Structures are given as structure tokens and as C-alpha cells.
Amino acid sequence: MERYDWNTFSLIIESRLSDEEELTAEFEEHGNEQRNCKKLHVIALISKDKRSLFLWTTGNIGCIGNMIVYGSRKSRKQAYSIYLFASAIADFHYFNFVLLTRIIQDGFGILLINRYTVVCKLRQFSTLWGNVVGFSLFSFATIDRLLSAQRQNKYRQWSNRIDLAYKMIVFIPIFWFLLIGHRLILYRITDNICSPPSGFYSYYDNYFQVIFSSLFPAISMSILTYLLIKSVRLVVQRRIAPMTSLSSITTPHRSMINQLDTRLTIMLISESFIAVITYVPYAIQLSYANITQNWYKSPLRIAWENILTELIHLFSYVFFATSFYVSLFSNVAFRRKILNFITVMTEGNGPTMTLIQSTTNCLFGGYASKSWQSSSGFVDASESFLYLLTNANGNQPTKFPYNNDGKALYNMNSYGPIFGGGADLYISSQSNKYLCSYCNLGVSYSNSLDLGINTFTGSQFFQTSEIEIFKLS
Structure with missing residues (x-):
């Protein structure tokens, strides 16, 4: 049987402990x-x-x-x-x-x-x-x-x-x-x-x-x-x-x-x-x-x-x-x-209320008593009307009734809402970019304020900043 002195025995024990520690560390790292x-x-x-x-x-x-x-x-x-x-x-x-x-x-x-x-x-x-x-x-x-x-x-x-x-x-x-x-x-x-x-x-x-x-x-x-x-x-x-x-x-x-x-x-x-x-x-x-x-x-x-x-x-x-x-x-x-x-998919949804704000902060719009359609042409909607909330002249809120001439609304799917045969209120395409929308009130809707083309914004042509259309039940 081989004999070891105390120092040699200690070195052997330390070596084995070191090997076990390295093996344990390796397992931990792998884990x-x-x-x-x-x-x-x-x-x-x-x-x-x-x-x-x-x-x-x-x-x-x-x-x-x-x-x-x-x-x-x-x-x-x-x-x-x-x-x-x-x-x-x-x-x-x-x-x-x-x-x-x-x-x-x-x-x-x-x-x-x-x-x-x-x-x-x-x-x-x-x-x-x-x-x-x-x-x-x-x-x-x-x-x-x-x-x-x-x-x-x-x-x-x-x-x-x-x-x-x-x-x-x-x-x-x-x-x-x-x-x-x-x-x-x-x-x-x-x-x-x-x-x-x-x-x-x-x-x-x-x-x-x-x-x-x-x-x-x-x-x-x-x-x-x-x-x-x-x-x-x-x-x-x-x-x-x-x-x-x-x-x-x-x-x-x-x-x-x-x-x-x-x-x-x-x-x-x-x-x-x-x-x-x-x-x-x-x-x-x-x-x-x-x-x-x-x-x-x-x-x-x-x-x-x-x-x-x-x-x-x-x-x-x-x-x-x-x-x-x-x-x-x-x-x-x-x-x-x-x-x-x-528009085509949602047409036929009944009456709508259009609210328009111009770049001059005038508020106005119109009520369509019948649905907007994708096919072009006039629509007779007897209960329709235009309205004014604020304008450049400082007038009080006013309602402009439809005169039943058969041209309450005009459908054209490449433009915005068009009211009347004049058109009394016309919203063009890209109305927020160009001064192309206009008012010609007095053709199909009452001109009760006697302001005609100046009714809504103080001038005939205007540019919109916002348009909202609400479906009414």
C-alpha cells in the first residue's frame, strides 16, 4: 500500500476539491x-x-x-x-x-x-x-x-x-x-x-x-x-x-x-x-x-x-x-x-346633418332628410334645410328652409355635400386645400337674411377647415 505524508495528502484533497468546483461551475453555466x-x-x-x-x-x-x-x-x-x-x-x-x-x-x-x-x-x-x-x-x-x-x-x-x-x-x-x-x-x-x-x-x-x-x-x-x-x-x-x-x-x-x-x-x-x-x-x-x-x-x-x-x-x-x-x-x-x-357601402343610411367650419371660423351646414347616393343627380328631400350658426356679419343662428323645387340635394361622389340647384351650398373636392367651395343661397333654399352669396362666410367662395357629417336616427 502506497503511503503519503501529510503535505502530499493535503495537495491531493485540494486538487480533487478544485476539480469538483470546476465541474460544478461548468454544470451551473450549462444550466x-x-x-x-x-x-x-x-x-x-x-x-x-x-x-x-x-x-x-x-x-x-x-x-x-x-x-x-x-x-x-x-x-x-x-x-x-x-x-x-x-x-x-x-x-x-x-x-x-x-x-x-x-x-x-x-x-x-x-x-x-x-x-x-x-x-x-x-x-x-x-x-x-x-x-x-x-x-x-x-x-x-x-x-x-x-x-x-x-x-x-x-x-x-x-x-x-x-x-x-x-x-x-x-x-x-x-x-x-x-x-x-x-x-x-x-x-x-x-x-x-x-x-x-x-x-x-x-x-x-x-x-x-x-x-x-x-x-x-x-x-x-x-x-x-x-x-x-x-x-x-x-x-x-x-x-x-x-x-x-x-x-x-x-x-x-x-x-x-x-x-x-x-x-x-x-x-x-x-x-x-x-x-x-x-x-x-x-x-x-x-x-x-x-x-x-x-x-x-x-x-x-x-x-x-x-x-x-x-x-x-x-x-x-x-x-x-x-x-x-x-x-x-x-x-x-x-x-x-x-x-x-x-360612400357607396354606407349610402342609404337615412337623414344626415352636415356641419362645416371654414378657415375664417364660420360655422354652418345643412340637413339632408334623405340618404346621399353614389349615382349623380338631384334628389327631392322635402324636409331638408340649411342653417347658420356663426358668420362674418355677426348674424344670429338662422334656419333656411327648402322651397320644394325638386333640387334639395345633388349627388356627385367625387365632391362633398351639395345642397340646392344653385348650388345654394357647394363643397368641392379637397375643400380644405383650395378656395373652391361656394355659397349661392336663394335658389332652392330661402334667402331670409338677404345676404345671398355672403350669407355663410361674408364672401361667396371659402375654404373649409373641418367637415363633420352625422347620421341621424
């Missing part, structure tokens, strides 16, 4: 890492569900709004509207199949993609096909506007080709189907994961997706935006330059054209910016995943990468969800069409 991974996983699931549902809701509202505006009979007379209408349909499919299956599987725990081969193939096909089809149609709408702004007729003659637009909205989906249809054949479920076969095809498929659903949209959108803005500004310069000697005419004309240029610039720059911030991170993430797929990664690193991947993948839907809202914000005609649609 903390596991707990952190679980926390990150829970946080990712909770936040992902909320963001997915928000994107799905806003995306569907946007797609339906675009289909309403660009699918109208009047809009279909423009080629770019045909492209945008088809793009909205593609985006609607994208949200209600690709994103919805993601929400069902990840949010509600119902396995669809990784259990059913048919769903696996269709979902992976639609993920790429819906993306590139929607963006391609949007790009052709932009190209159409670019051609319409060209100076040379050989380019401009290719704009607003309605027959070509109808052919392209059929050709584009078929073209991308032929390029991406291999996913319907080769994708399969392996180890409960929907994925492509390993090897060369996996690399080809991943990089094809990186290029055509990420990098190409960001680059092409930036180029198209630059060219279109440049062309529009050249058109502005050509229209304004010959009128420099007529300052009184040039100023309003310049203002109108500049407003058009500004709205178009805001819309395109916004779309380009959204494309870059949504597509580029997606391309980087896909490239990184392909490059590092065989690297060793700690559980904590994998957890962080999963969170970032989920955020980036959800973020890639933003471009398709925001097109409607960018147009709504930057395009007056687009807003007017949405308002017209709402």
Missing part, C-alpha cells in the same frame, strides 16, 4: 445557458404570434383596398392599374396561404407544413412564387409609368398598353411557375422537417431564392425609382419652361405639377426604402444560413439566431403589406376612390 435558451424561445413564440397576426390583418386590409381601387371599371382603363390589381391578388394569396399556414403551425401548434407532404410542397412553392409574382407585377406597373414619362415617342408608345397588360398578368405567373415548379416535385418531409433534398439542389434552391426574392427586388426597385423620378422631373421642367413669361399663369401651374411630382416622389421613395429594409436583411440571413449550416454553434447562439431569423422572415412580408398604406398616404386620387367606395 444557465439552457434556461436562457428556454426564455428566448418563449419570448420568440409570444412576440412572433402577435406580429404575425398584425401583419396578416394589415396585409389583408391592404390587398382588399388595392383590389377595390384598381379593380374598378374606370381604373381598368389604365395599364398600371391592371398590373397593380393583379399584384394585389397575388399578395392576397401570399398572405392567406404562406403567412396563414405559418400562423397556424407556429402560433396554434397545428402541424401542417411538417406533417402533410402536399401542404409542404405547396407552401414552399408559394413562398417563393407568391413573392416574385407580386413584385414582378408591381415592377411592371412602375415601368409603365416610367415609359409614360419619356420624351421620345418610341418609348412612350409602349405605355398604357392595356392589351399588353392583360397578356403580361397571365404570362408572369406562368413564367415563374415554370422556373419554380421544381419545388412541387422535389420538396419532401425529412425527419419531420419540410426541406429540399440535400446536396447540390439544396444549394441551388437556396441561392435562387436569395437572388430572386431578395437581392433582385431591392436593386431593381432602387433603379426604377431613380429613373422614374428623373423622368418625371424632366416632364415638369418641359411643361413649366415655356410659360416663364406668364407669371400669373405659371405659378398655379407650377404648384400643381410640383404637387404631382412630390406625391410621386414620396410614394416611390417610400416603396424603395421599404423594399431595401425588408429584402436585404432577408438575403443576408439566407446567405448566412447557407454558409454556416455545417458550423458548430452553441445552444444559446442557435436560440439567438432563431429569434433573428423569425424577425427577418416576418419583416419580409412588410413590403407586400404596406403598398396600400403608402398609396393612401401619398396619393389624393387613391384616397378619393377609397372614400367613394365607403
